[in-house]
Amino acid sequence: MSNQRTSKRSHLWPRHVTVGLISGFLALHVGAQAALSQDSSKRSQLKTANAFRVDADIYSDVKKQPIKHTLTLFSESVYYDFEDGDSGRVTVIDVGRNRIVLLDRERKVKSFVSTEEIQLTIANARVQADAKLSAATLKDFQNLPSGETVAVVSNDSIEYRSTLASPTTPDMSAQYAEFANWSARLNSIYAPMPPYLRLDLNELIASRKMMPKEITRITRKGLRQNQLISRLRVIDRLSEDDRSKIARVGAMMAEFREVSVGEYWHQPAVVSASATEAK
Numbered sequence: 036m037s038n039q040r041t042s043k044r045s046h047l048w049p050r051h052v053t054v055g056l057i058s059g060f061l062a063l064h065v066g067a068q069a070a071l072s073q074d075s076s077k078r079s080q081l082k083t084a085n086a087f088r089v090d091a092d093i094y095s096d097v098k099k100q101p102i103k104h105t106l107t108l109f110s111e112s113v114y115y116d117f118e119d120g121d122s123g124r125v126t127v128i129d130v131g132r133n134r135i136v137l138l139d140r141e142r143k144v145k146s147f148v149s150t151e152e153i154q155l156t157i158a159n160a161r162v163q164a165d166a167k168l169s170a171a172t173l174k175d176f177q178n179l180p181s182g183e184t185v186a187v188v189s190n191d192s193i194e195y196r197s198t199l200a201s202p203t204t205p206d207m208s209a210q211y212a213e214f215a216n217w218s219a220r221l222n223s224i225y226a227p228m229p230p231y232l233r234l235d236l237n238e239l240i241a242s243r244k245m246m247p248k249e250i251t252r253i254t255r256k257g258l259r260q261n262q263l264i265s266r267l268r269v270i271d272r273l274s275e276d277d278r279s280k281i282a283r284v285g286a287m288m289a290e291f292r293e294v295s296v297g298e299y300w301h302q303p304a305v306v307s308a309s310a311t312e313a314k
Contacts, residue, residue: 040263068185084112085207090268090278091314097264105314107214108277109207115281125284128217135221137299138159145291146299153220157230160223171235174245184243188236191230194253195236199245203271212241225300250314265314 087109092101108115114128127136130150137146170190177185179198186197202208215237223230233252240247250265273281 043140056176084110085204085210085271086110086273087203087207087269087271088145088273089211091271092266093314094264094266095262105282108273108281109210109214110273110278110281112210114217115220115284116214117280126218126221126292127284127288128214130213130217135217136288137296138284138291139299140287144294145286145298146294146296148221148290148296150217153217153224156224157220160229161231171232174235174239176239184245186236186239186243186245186247188232188239190232192255193232194255195232195250196253197236197240197247199240200248200269201242202244202246202269205244207269207271208241208244211216211246215314218247267314 089107089109091105091107093103093105094101104119106117108117112131114130116126118124121157122140125138125140127138129136133150135148135150135153137148139145171188172191173189175187177186177187184199186195186199188195202211219230219233219237222228236250246269247265248269249267251262252265253260253262275297
């Protein structure tokens, strides 16, 4: 059984992110371990694990209906991310157990990714990435005439702008930042969209112990410009229905058939993943 499981979890990533992995493995492993240690240090500073929910509607044009809806439940330092109601995929980010669980409710399959593997893959990708895509040229706060504060992170290719809101407790800001960081890392492998500016944005927002209320991501290529807008609503408690959703996730994890990450993503939803990365 253990040999079968190892086989299922080998060759987790698309080929474009595995090129050069072996040659740089040792140095990248050290980098990944350092990043994991930094994340662990931040996690140890969390005083309490708040239970709350975040609804996100994602738009390509705010004058039209949203192209995507997600619900994220925060419970006991585990983050449950539900796509598009009762039929979409579910991602369970469980940093305490060093794993991310991927659940496809339509196909009734599951897969697992270790947080260390993700860090290693991201480190490798950053070595190979164009510096223009990975380095922020602007990382600052701006004050609007309305009194709102906007966090801005940008370079020549990508710009993030986020209006901020104060959470009920500062720990909610840290929990959301941890979720957003792992979500960005995972989506960068899936879509792929370089995660580095989004990680910078998360860090900038968390430094003020705030949470995003609206996030706009603008991507530029030549004269073309595209944007995604995510509007978030935070509720500082979980309902009975929310807790029932979490319980059903536990049943899915027990019942669904396990597949490799490559098979799980065999039918990629690139637009969906790209949209999720904006929230």
